[in-house]
Amino acid sequence: MRISNVTIRNFRQLKDVNINFRRVEGRKDLHILYANNGVGKTNFLNAISWCLYGEESHLRNQHTSLFIPTNTVVNEIRTTTGTGRIEVFVSIQITTDGSEDYTFKRTETYNVNSDEVTLISKMFDVQHYNGSSENPIIDEDEQRQIINKYLPQEISNFFFFDGEQLEEFFSAEQLVNVKDGIQNLTQASYLKKVSSYLDTYLKRELSPKIREMGSDDLRNTEQIVLQLSESIEREKINIGIYSKQQKEAEAEVEKCSKIIHGCDSLPQIQQDHKKLEEKIELLEKDKKQKEQEIIVFAKEYFILFNYYNSISSFRSYIKNEMGQGHLPPAIDKNLLKDILETKTCPVCQTQHLPASSIEHIENLLKKLSVSSNASAILNQTVPVLDSLVEKLSNYKKTKTKLFGDYTRITEELTSTEEKLQKTENYLKSIPDADSIAKAIENKRIFQKLIEECIGNVAVTKRNIENFEAELKRATAKRDELLSSSKKLEAIKKKIDYVNSLNSILEETTQEVLDECRIEIQEQTFKIFTDLLSKEDAFSKVEIDSDYSFQVFDKFGQNVLGSCSAAETVLLALAFTLALQNVSKRDALLFIDTPVGRVDLDNRKNFMSTLLKATDSRQVILTFTPAEYSEGVKAILCNEYSSMYNLRFEDGITEIKKQ
């Protein structure tokens, strides 16, 4: 399954955006969105989740976020007509493995006036194309089923994941939904659905017949069987509720612990903050110096290029004259003139030189066009001119180096400034004493709740065991009574048949889920260790039946909570890829700012793994200029099918294909 096209209108800063994720032949199914921070990369991801699920899953803060319609359009209405309507829509076209296309389109209309923006209508359309015809899917359940078939909402964070919000990736809260998602991906949900319906059929269709046609004893026994089955079902539902409450309470305890212990690493973070400030100061100095060098370079080469023709022709002239022996290297023109006048040799003082010697000297004199002094100056000029010409020939090399250095410094500066910003945000978010006291109190309450839930689960499990034992006895009695009744023989056979189908379905469900979990566990660890730059740091990954994660170091300690941000990103990616591999559902992978938290050492492995992932699925990545470093660019530049540059102008994001 892949996304082939996304169209967005008036969704936050994305006023009018259409992106076609066409795969280019010979290239990977890899697509890049490139933009500065705040331009709309994450909102592009939000637009997708809003369209599919009606929720924006990737907002930094759900409570303080602005209304959806594009702010500039709202302001335009307010300043021109005062009031008006604005339609927001996001349309996503997907192509499935069976070459069927679906288009999902969510539309909301808002009323705008001077005080508020109010939602007045909303709509969700799904269109199905099977290659020859187009059919609208109107039924809401069917619409939801189609989305869940390809991109289940419960685990949507494992397809559309935000590199900046991965702290929550393995939290108890997040993993509550994973189990349901796995059931959808493995189709264990199909098995459960059939099994549950067969149960319902037994109760609604076959059981009433027994009560209608059977003896009093049989009727009573069947009633007991029915009541016990219902009690077991009810208790199973209760276990689910208690477990969910427990997970939620565990998530709250985690949150409280973060507030309480969040200040543990404060001295280290303050030290890092100082180091980052110092680094920025040095980088700014380097940047200024490079800028000066660039100005000098530009001035120098401006002059050199202006005089290039003169320098070049002057140098050629001298070399030509020298080559033809027209420049006096050792013979002095004035000396030759003296010899001709005095007809005397200046070396041996012989007078009356012969005519042949005079003629030779006259020929020499004709060849020499300048005096020895001038010749000496011209000779001295040659190396200078040579060096100028050489300098000019090095223009490209010098320019590339100078601008390369400048770009590297600027990128490092931007990335350091981003890190500083994050550190500052963290320092600003350190809770005050009241919040810590409240967190301690809440932690105690939630811990008590966890204990209660554990107790309730244990009691409920015991109840189920008792009910099941009673049910076994009642069912045996019922079956015996049924067997003795000729007229109910056919119904008994049907019940036995349905029960035997049900036990096959239940066994298969359990096996599929267990095998899937073990396989995901093994693959996650394998991919994770392949991704890591440091070897042997971790010994295994364990995923329990509730899909809670444990990551063990080589000493056998669970270290998930103390994994670095980079390691968490790598583990999240490993889990996502393992999940998709095992479920044989090669859904797409959309990663917002994938390398934001990944250090330079791990980036190469990370990008190579993502490239490998594109062999079987579509991958869409977003980058800031600082993240799209030379190293990342070198790995991706000849591989991607499309790259879009998002630019923010006048409050609106514009998209340009590169």
Next chain:
Amino acid sequence: MAINKKIIDKIKQKTGTETDKYLAIIELLKTVDDGKQLKKPIEKMLKLFDSI
């Protein structure tokens, strides 16, 4: 979308020579996959069972 091969193999293995059970379960799974209601196929299955 087709039914997961792993599921098909497991059901085949568990039903063994009872082909009618295998076919019945696969039919019901396909019904779920198509997003259709299960009531009619179950009734059809049990009618077939009556005739066996």
